[in-house]
Amino acid sequence: MPRILLxxxxxxxxxxxxxxFARFDCTLDSATRPSEGLARLRAAHYDAAILDVMLPEMDGFALCREIRKESDIPIVxxxxxxxxxxxxxxxxxxxxxxxxxxxxxxELVARVQTILRRQRVAPPVAASPQRRVFDGLAIDLDRREVLRQGEPVELTGTEFELLALLASEPGxxxxRDDILNRLRGHEAELYTRAVDIVVSRLRKKLEPLDCIKTLRNAGYALAVGNA
Known part of the structure; x- marks a missing residue:
């Protein structure tokens, strides 16, 4: 049963x-302060976290930053x-x-279920083969691991799924709309700026590789040679 921290x-x-959440076979624990929430995340396993922006001690953005220093747990x-x-x-x-x-x-349950599903199951478009190797980049879809020039790269669930999608058909x-629909897995309000942000994060983590290309007014492609 998935365990979520609010x-x-x-x-x-x-x-x-x-x-x-219990109606959908999910356990929802809660914390009212960021310090308590961080302590819970460090002490027990959670499958996802839900953060409010307006919080005492630190706002949700600072809390998200702190969590990302230690974990790639899905965050809503x-x-x-x-x-x-x-x-x-x-x-x-x-x-x-x-x-x-x-x-x-x-809707909150649906959003959480979607990101949990992305964590558990590789996208159908990238189902085979389970390991994709390019020049300087290796993606293991079963283990959800990425190597950049032989070094492991820590990606969030969304970042990994985006990279796996692009790697499913290099070039x-x-x-942006296609990426949002494929990653979310259900019809949702399209927010194309979100794709640009995730791509930007992914590019920084893959540096010095320059393998994600932007085609103006078209979208994104993985431009890297097969190893």
């Missing part, structure tokens, strides 16, 4: 959400209603998805 200072939110950010900058900043810091407040519990241009 970090939100709204004391009235956790109990009803926990009951709702709960952002201010209609505040695009919250979404942008959260994604830039390594969050996997966002959901504006107020939200419907069913093919994937549009």
């Amino acid at each position: 970090i939100d200072d709204d004391e009235h939110l956790a109990a009803p959400l926990a009951s709702y 950010m709960l952002t201010a209603r209609g505040d695009v900058m919250d979404r942008v900043v959260g994604l830039e810091l390594g969050a996997d998805d966002y959901l504006p407040k107020p939200f419907e519990p069913r 093919k241009v994937f549009s």
